[in-house]
Structures are given as C-alpha cells and as structure tokens.
Amino acid sequence: MFGGIRMKRPLIGITSYVEPARFTVWEMTVALLPYTYIEQVVRAGGQPVVLPPAGEPAALVGRLDGLILAGGGDIDPARYGEQPGDKTGYIRKFRDEAEFAILAAALDAGLPYLGVCRGLQVLNVALGGTLHQHLPDVVGHTGHSPAPGEFGHLPIHPTPGTRLAKALGDDPVTVPHYHHQSIDHLAPPLTITATADDGTIEAVELDSHPFTLAVQWHPEAATDCTLFESLVAAC
16 A cells, blocks of 8 residues: 555655756756666566655655665765775765665565665665775776766676576676776675676675665666566565
C-alpha cells in the first residue's frame, strides 16, 4: 500500500540529485534524476518513486519494497577519515546525510537494495570502507570516465556463483562506466563480485543481507535491464 492505493508493481524508491537546472522557460534548483532510471525500473516491472534528499527519507523505508541509491557527486571524504583531494568535487553534504540514513534504515529492514556508482561508494563507506579519490591516479588511465558527459565502455569480470554472475553470467560483460572514484579499502562485510581489467572493484554484495548488490558502473545507461529485474524479483 502507498497512500491508500494498492500497488501491483513493487514500489522502488530511487534517490535523486539536487542541482541547478534549466528547463522550458525556467532556471532554478531542482530535484532531478536521469530518466533512464525510471525507464529501467518500469521495464523491470517496478513502480519508481523519486526520493529527494530532504525531510526524513529514511522514514519511508517501511513503505518501500526496494531501494536504489543513484549516481551523483563525491561523498565528503571526512566520512572515511580523509581530506578532499584536488579532484574531489560536487560534494553535497545534505545528500550524504539523507542517503547514509536511508541506507542504514534499508539494511536494518532487510529491504532489497541496488547501489549504482555513488550508491556502491555510499554502501562501502557506510560499512567502514574507504575510497580512491581519483581513480586515474591509481590505474593510470581515464577509461572509466573518458570525458565530461561521456561514458566509457569497459569490460567487467563477474565472480562465478555470486548474485551478479547469476544475473549477468560468468563471462566478461562490457558496461557503461562514468566514475572517477572507486573502492580503496573494502568494508569487511562486503564481498567483491566483479572487477575491471585494471583491478578496479566494480561490484560488491552483502552476503548477510537478503539482497544487497552494488555496482560501480551505470546499468541505467545500458540496454540490458537484468540488474533491475533482479532487484524487482527480490522485492
């Protein structure tokens, strides 16, 4: 039930950005989300609900069937004990506060969870891990984020036997990337379930949770919706 209306589709909350934007005749601060997230959730059989980082979004967990933490700017490095590097940017502390709170509530409730890009990083930091603040300094190339507004297309290697491999198969899969940060120290509760050719951690799972899967790439920008179908099925 949601607002007294019985939903036939599982209700999937998706976190959103708050950024300046221009549309029709307006230019103002808006809560926004790439529409590809909406399309993928609907295609997978879910009912998307956009969650702005305002009020008390964590209180909505009991009314949701699943949660997606979407991509976005960098997490405040203070959350993992570091100062911001010179390439770290688009930090929105209000978004950090909202998303760390809703993630904690979702994990406590056993709510099925899919983390996308930033959503993987929030999960790792929330459970005690750290991040590489600028991945090109580590791997020596910019293939994971080749240019502003341009996805990189690199293969990832799923770990056989994991939820990810059950969804995507055991063979390498080329997926759209757009990230300049990644996991450095892995949070102890997490298991690595995919890596890139250069060793970058590209997916993790939380084995102790009914369904917690997070990927560093952008499945919402892919033609395949298997990961969204897996989330909806778990709901």
